[in-house]
């Protein structure tokens with residue numbers, strides 16, 4: 482099987498799995514960890530009162546309440562209809578768009594954007610288009626809160642051996658073990674360290690994986706400050 486076909490199948494499987502899980506996704510699970518909440522609070526504070534944030538992908542909308550309580554508006558986008566349906570049940574007043582990160586076409590519509598716990602579903606060759614789409618969604622000077630799940634070297638090597646043994650067209654960093662859609666990307670320390678250089682934090686996420694996170698000021702190019710938390714898109718994409 483060629484890689485493009487395999488990736489299209491994996492993406493469809495990820496979408497189907499989340500749609501299946503949407504109605505019960507929140508049962509006993511709250512993804513809004515203290516670290517996420519801290520970063521989201523900081524992101525909200527970069528926006529003027531009455532401003533609008535994009536939450537993409539929003540899943541079931543666990544951050545909508547925080548944004549609205551802070552006097553800002555939020556638009557949610559996700560590729561899985563089941564997750565959007567669950568978000569709509571909880572927040573019927575929030576504008577939702579069924580669209581993939583790869584197809585986001587917002588143009589300077591938002592004061593800030595958050596992309597939380599999602600880049601692990603995006604294949605490495607699609608990161609540039611996704612990052613470009615996220616950047617374009619924000620007005621000049623706006624910020625993006627982006628998280629990246631980071632794999633341990635041993636896990637990455639074991640997964641790659643598994644991919645090769647199965648004869649799949651995967652690359653190092655991808656995992657095909659059981660789990661959402663049989664696809665997960667653990668980009669390793671490369672992407673993570675770019676975020677860390679920008680002042681992002683590193684902590685244990687669900688399943689004890691390391692999660693890197695950073696609030697990125699997208700444009701104009703950031704002025705470097707000793708304790709600043711901004712990195713440029715160019716740094717992020719190294």
Ligand SMILES: C[S@@+](CC[C@H](N)C(=O)[O-])C[C@H]1O[C@@H](n2cnc3c(N)ncnc32)[C@H](O)[C@@H]1O
Pocket residue numbers: 495496499512537538539540541542543558559560561564580581582583596597598599602603
């Ligand atoms: C782990 S959930 C995180 C959702 C939300 N950000 C949160 O923190 O709860 C991952 C979400 O990414 C969505 N997703 C996965 N791949 C996507 C893609 N290529 N485009 C848009 N949404 C995607 C899934 O449908 C799911 O809602």
